[in-house]
Amino acid sequence: MFLPIMQIHSEDIPSYAIVCGDPKRAELISRKLEGAQELAFSREYRTFIGEINGVRLAVVSHGVGSAGAAICFEELIRAGVKTLIRVGTAGSYSEDTPAGSLIVSTAAVRTDGLTRQLVPEGFPAVGDSRVVEALYEAALEQGGVVRKGITVTLDVFFQGVLEFPHKQYKQAGAIAVEMEIAALYVIASLRGVRAGAILALDGYADADLAAVYDPNVDVVALAVEREIEAALRAVVKLSILDG
Numbered sequence: 539m540f541l542p543i544m545q546i547h548s549e550d551i552p553s554y555a556i557v558c559g560d561p562k563r564a565e566l567i568s569r570k571l572e573g574a575q576e577l578a579f580s581r582e583y584r585t586f587i588g589e590i591n592g593v594r595l596a597v598v599s600h601g602v603g604s605a606g607a608a609i610c611f612e613e614l615i616r617a618g619v620k621t622l623i624r625v626g627t628a629g630s631y632s633e634d635t636p637a638g639s640l641i642v643s644t645a646a647v648r649t650d651g652l653t654r655q656l657v658p659e660g661f662p663a664v665g666d667s668r669v670v671e672a673l674y675e676a677a678l679e680q681g682g683v684v685r686k687g688i689t690v691t692l693d694v695f696f697q698g699v700l701e702f703p704h705k706q707y708k709q710a711g712a713i714a715v716e717m718e719i720a721a722l723y724v725i726a727s728l729r730g731v732r733a734g735a736i737l738a739l740d741g742y743a744d745a746d747l748a749a750v751y752d753p754n755v756d757v758v759a760l761a762v763e764r765e766i767e768a769a770l771r772a773v774v775k776l777s778i779l780d781g
């Protein structure tokens with residue numbers, strides 16, 4: 539089957555996939571694979587395949603925002619992907635998790651527009667427990683600050699006249715904010731596949747702390763390296779469990 543938006547053939551796509559927003563990050567991840575091959579670069583969707591410790595996987599960029607990312611998740615699932623792992627960045631809600639920390643998302647708050655058009659309001663966006671645990675274990679092996687918990691998926695990056703909802707979600711226990719995990723978890727549930735997500739924190743999302751925001755620093759680049767390593771190890775762990 540040919541997937542027309544990502545311009546890939548389902549026969550080429552393995553059952554494990556790592557997804558990330560940035561096409562450059564997809565290339566960075568592909569450099570860690572044995573026999574890496576670029577299959578397509580269509581719109582924001584850049585697709586590589588390769589192997590890690592004998593396990594075949596795809597590495598694909600999904601761009602910024604839930605609507606575009608959903609196309610990537612849906613086409614990968616149509617191509618036969620059964621396990622999706624998002625390797626992203628996020629803004630922190632707590633000084634306990636500064637830039638450079640890693641977060642594993644157990645579930646996502648659905649403040650996005652996309653999932654409202656897919657499922658009813660109260661439907662949860664939850665990560666697969668085996669994928670989440672494999673990611674958390676692999677992230678702990680990388681060292682540094684690692685937390686798991688609820689993340690917020692927002693459509694907005696630059697604020698308008700309305701307040702960001704960060705304060706209320708932080709008070710309710712959320713630990714970070716990004717822009718695609720709710721879409722990933724809802725679509726995985728709808729289509730009967732499993733998904734998890736790991737995030738490198740690139741600064742503080744809270745308005746009070748925003749003055750110090752700068753994602754282009756070494757500590758973030760190093761955290762991205764650690765989350766990539768953790769995600770690849772998680773794929774290997776899951777493939778062993780899957781037999």
Ligand SMILES: O=P(O)(O)O[C@H]1O[C@H](CO)[C@@H](O)[C@H]1O
Nearest residue numbers: 558559560602626627716717
């Ligand atoms: O680093 P990525 O994976 O793109 O993730 C985060 O970064 C982008 C915003 O800068 C959004 O896509 C957000 O979810």
Ligand SMILES: O=c1cc[nH]c(=O)[nH]1
Nearest residue numbers: 627628629716717743
């Ligand atoms: O969506 C995002 C991604 C990274 N950092 C943020 O503050 N927000």
